[in-house]
Amino acid sequence: MSSDQKADALVRRLQECFNTRRFDDAAPLHAPDFFSHPLGAGFPAGKDAWLALTTRYPAMRVVAQDVILDGDKAAVRSVVEGIDGARPELYEIFRFEDGRFAEMWGASTGFPWSGSPRELLDQDADH
Template sequence: MTTREDSGALVRRMQECFNSRQFDQAADLHTPGFFSHPLGTAGFEAGKDAWRTLTTRFPGIRVVAQDILVDGDRAAVRSTVEGLDTPDGDARPMLFEIFRIEDGRFAEMWGASTGFPSSASPEELLD
């Protein structure tokens, strides 16, 4: 069983992998059958491709967890996104993600975003 502390550490480790561009190491944090609902795909390969797209287009992009709430095998994460130019006065972009954790690894993910400039929206970039 994964503890509350383990779940929080797993989320922080995944963000560390994204922020340091260690995409292959992030794959080890996901189960072989990991399913991304936003991407509609199984496996983490599509997630790595999405991360590469974002970091190529926005080399300074970083995610920083503001809240990690754990309930059983689920972790809900609210993260700010740094390194994107937003019009003056606009709020910093945010990600909202829910993960299902199985045996200490991510098994499933749901997500949404807000406050992204239209050129940087994860949903737009990955279409």
């Protein structure tokens, strides 16, 4: 399997963990020092964001539409299904190191007001 195929499989495995709500299964896919730039933290904060999102939107699923690979990075455009009245999109860039996620940058569009992962985490911290 080529490095591009491995990276593509890793991205799709991450989405499978999210869509099946097996968040703990995603932990080994991330390097110990993984860093999410949008959240300003590591994997535990990402897991908390996933929990907050799926609590608010129980039918939510993420489906990759485009995965573009370049060296040790992948750009991923995904649609979010299962949110009534909305069809958000996620735009993420992942950097890989030793076959695992090392860094992530991302943005989203189309989430209902106060429905983005960062906003949900900020709301939980305020309560």
